[in-house]
Amino acid sequence: MTCSRFEQLPPKNALTVFFTAGHPRLSDTLPIISALQASEVDMIEVGFPFSDPVADGPTIQASNHVALGNGMTVATLFEQLKVLRGGEITVPVLLMGSLNPIERFGRERFFEKAAQCGVDGMIIPDMPFEEYLARYKPLYERHSIKPVFLITSRTEDSRIRAFDLEKPAFLYVVSSDAVTGGKATVSDERDAFFRKLADMKLSSRLLVGFGVSDRESFQAVTKHTAGAIIGSAFVRALEKVPQGSSLHESDRLALQTTVSQFVTQIR
Numbered sequence: 001m002t003c004s005r006f007e008q009l010p011p012k013n014a015l016t017v018f019f020t021a022g023h024p025r026l027s028d029t030l031p032i033i034s035a036l037q038a039s040e041v042d043m044i045e046v047g048f049p050f051s052d053p054v055a056d057g058p059t060i061q062a063s064n065h066v067a068l069g070n071g072m073t074v075a076t077l078f079e080q081l082k083v084l085r086g087g088e089i090t091v092p093v094l095l096m097g098s099l100n101p102i103e104r105f106g107r108e109r110f111f112e113k114a115a116q117c118g119v120d121g122m123i124i125p126d127m128p129f130e131e132y133l134a135r136y137k138p139l140y141e142r143h144s145i146k147p148v149f150l151i152t153s154r155t156e157d158s159r160i161r162a163f164d165l166e167k168p169a170f171l172y173v174v175s176s177d178a179v180t181g182g183k184a185t186v187s188d189e190r191d192a193f194f195r196k197l198a199d200m201k202l203s204s205r206l207l208v209g210f211g212v213s214d215r216e217s218f219q220a221v222t223k224h225t226a227g228a229i230i231g232s233a234f235v236r237a238l239e240k241v242p243q244g245s246s247l248h249e250s251d252r253l254a255l256q257t258t259v260s261q262f263v264t265q266i267r
Contacts, residue, residue: 022072
């Protein structure tokens with residue numbers, strides 16, 4: 001596995017889409033990834049569900065509970081992803097989720113399985129930076145998986161520069177102090193924060209998340225950054241796909257159409 005897949009990202013307007021593994025159906029993980037790549041998204045974040053997700057709004061919280069109810073586990077997710085790189089999937093794929101499931105699964109085992117599946121990066125929002133340095137940095141490095149760090153307008157410049165020195169896949173810029181699923185509003189304060197980050201001349205890409213849901217908000221937050229991440233709006237779109245117990249051919253076509261239409265309306 002190589003991290004060179006990140007090098008194929010466009011310098012501007014990169015679109016990353018997040019979804020929760022096991023939602024709406026347990027078997028949807030790889031079909032959704034395939035449909036997203038076919039729709040020409042630049043990067044994919046796969047959330048591994050947890051009963052008490054951090055900083056997630058009601059939409060993603062609900063998707064976590066549905067996924068867990070469907071039987072999604074960390075072990076099941078890795079079983080699904082083991083063929084991730086055996087076919088046509090070439091875009092960067094990251095895992096995102098809470099620290100608790102990783103610790104319960106075993107951090108060394110978790111990273112080893114992720115690397116075997118061809119995962120490129122890992123986002124653990126509730127992991128303190130000190131914990132990363134002490135226990136997780138060696139795992140990221142050993143398995144050639146890139147970290148991602150979240151920053152807000154309250155993050156000190158010294159901490160942002162410390163994140164940057166770790167050569168992450170990108171810096172995840174939280175567009176507000178709210179949970180996911182809100183609307184990214186245009187404000188002088190937010191734009192000033194984005195401009196400040198641009199003026200810091202960081203070596204890492206800046207991608208904006210939280211509140212990006214449509215073309216308007218995507219264009220607004222990418223004026224000063226390399227791209228944006230959309231999660232809750234996409235999860236809501238997936239809920240419109242027929243909810244049969246298994247993915248028949250008609251349902252697969254409906255899924256592909258839903259994904260394609262969603263991406264088209266963003267770009």
